[in-house]
Amino acid sequence: MQLIFDTLTGNTRRFAHKVADLTGVEVVALADADPRAPYLLLTYTFGSGAVPESTAAFLGQHSHWLRGVVSSGSYHWGESFGRAGDVISAQYRVPYVARVNKSGNAEDVRRVADWLQTHAANAAD
Amino acid sequence: MQPHTDPFSATNWSEPEDGFSTTFYEKYTSQLWFPEEIPLSNDAIVWKSLSDAERWTYIHASAGLNALDTLQGEVGMPALRHLVDGHIRKATIQFQGMMEDIHAKSYSLMNKTFLTTSEEREVFEWVRTQPQLQNKISIIMGIYNDPDVSNLGLWKKMVVSCMLETALFYSGFFYPLYLAGQGRMVSAGEIFNLIIMDEAVHGVYVALLAQEKFAEMNEAEQAYALAWYEDTLMRLYRNELAYTEMLYAEVGLVDEVKKFIRYNFNVLADNLGVERSFEDEEINPIVRNGIKAKGTTHDFFSAKGNSYSKIAVEALTEEDMDDIWPEPRRVTRKEPARTPLLEALAHD
Numbered sequence: 001m002q003l004i005f006d007t008l009t010g011n012t013r014r015f016a017h018k019v020a021d022l023t024g025v026e027v028v029a030l031a032d033a034d035p036r037a038p039y040l041l042l043t044y045t046f047g048s049g050a051v052p053e054s055t056a057a058f059l060g061q062h063s064h065w066l067r068g069v070v071s072s073g074s075y076h077w078g079e080s081f082g083r084a085g086d087v088i089s090a091q092y093r094v095p096y097v098a099r100v101n102k103s104g105n106a107e108d109v110r111r112v113a114d115w116l117q118t119h120a121a122n123a124a125d
Numbered sequence: 126m127q128p129h130t131d132p133f134s135a136t137n138w139s140e141p142e143d144g145f146s147t148t149f150y151e152k153y154t155s156q157l158w159f160p161e162e163i164p165l166s167n168d169a170i171v172w173k174s175l176s177d178a179e180r181w182t183y184i185h186a187s188a189g190l191n192a193l194d195t196l197q198g199e200v201g202m203p204a205l206r207h208l209v210d211g212h213i214r215k216a217t218i219q220f221q222g223m224m225e226d227i228h229a230k231s232y233s234l235m236n237k238t239f240l241t242t243s244e245e246r247e248v249f250e251w252v253r254t255q256p257q258l259q260n261k262i263s264i265i266m267g268i269y270n271d272p273d274v275s276n277l278g279l280w281k282k283m284v285v286s287c288m289l290e291t292a293l294f295y296s297g298f299f300y301p302l303y304l305a306g307q308g309r310m311v312s313a314g315e316i317f318n319l320i321i322m323d324e325a326v327h328g329v330y331v332a333l334l335a336q337e338k339f340a341e342m343n344e345a346e347q348a349y350a351l352a353w354y355e356d357t358l359m360r361l362y363r364n365e366l367a368y369t370e371m372l373y374a375e376v377g378l379v380d381e382v383k384k385f386i387r388y389n390f391n392v393l394a395d396n397l398g399v400e401r402s403f404e405d406e407e408i409n410p411i412v413r414n415g416i417k418a419k420g421t422t423h424d425f426f427s428a429k430g431n432s433y434s435k436i437a438v439e440a441l442t443e444e445d446m447d448d449i450w451p452e453p454r455r456v457t458r459k460e461p462a463r464t465p466l467l468e469a470l471a472h473d
Contacts, residue, residue, distance in 0.1 A: 008145060008329075008333070009329060009332065009333060009336070009395070009396060009398065010336070010398045011395050014395075014398075046148070046152070047152050047156070047322075047326055048156070048322075074325045074329070074392075075392075075408070075413075075416065076321050076322055076324075076325035076416065077322060077325070078318070078416045078417040079417055101392070102391075102392055102395035102396070103395045105405040106405055107405070
């Protein structure tokens, strides 16, 4: 499993590296990614709930190996916080693994690491 | 004033200076709102049911925010707009400045709605004499007025702007969110939510510009900049703790507000791409509920409210006219497609 991140402010990149530090999974920037195997997408939500155009364009081409989504966002948006993840999760029928405020906290990192582990175990079955 | 050496150019929105400013500009224009659109009359009744201590904290928290938004609109944004390069960036920051002025007016309108004239005067005088509030303003103002306009100098100005909007406002935001989270003062709470959403985007935009400036510094400058950041942040944080103790003692929320301030200082760090200054903490659940609280839409045509989205505009065409007046206006014309509703109207 790869972690593919799309970022504007650097928050999803920092979050992806925190997850990688804990799990050892490979981290790839969306601009450089050409997935040929399962990946977890880390993206962000702009303002009131938009999926970034770069992410939408990428998914248009590479949704086949998408296994889950994490969205960073701003807690200030209340019910729309991290909505890009809801949109992607519904559209591609993949789990919304974590909704994180900005670059996330230790608990968010752990949740994603646990998911990666469970997913790897299931894939090996 | 130096004479222009280069010819003055126009703003070219087809070839933006970067990949994000246009998005922010459009975000700002799409979420534009005015306080007059959110009636406070229901809250005026609730206001009378609050205790003296609750009213005191509420109105002084808002008045402090008024001063800070006035500072941003009048000093901060013009300083940044003057110093950043690029027509679109300048336009985006100028728009931000106007939003700050609208926020300041919102606070003033709340005072006008809830207070008597003499109470109003007392609050404005309090702003002028409250030591921690004036200290906060003078630290920030000092950076804005600093003649250093090197990368480092400009970065500092951007950073204090973000400090204000992403962290230092939150000692004031806490209380209205806390009451809105309990279903009290919900219309004013909606205004606060609109302001918070504006400030959240401002904080990201100016932080992106700051990240760019930071990347242009050499290693020694970056090390100095980070030491300055930690030092300035701690100075402002200590001041904020004293301000909070004064503002929230009577309503018994001092520790909860301090937690909220630290939480938002960490958001600031994330926006700027620097190390977080504080341990992970949770936001008070009532405040979180105040942020989540769904607003009501007061005005059908503009769909305003904190679930706000600006209505999209589309040009009228011949077909629209045919839809509105289904009677054949031109006998030679093909029968237009009708929606069931218009069909029903046509047969009315």
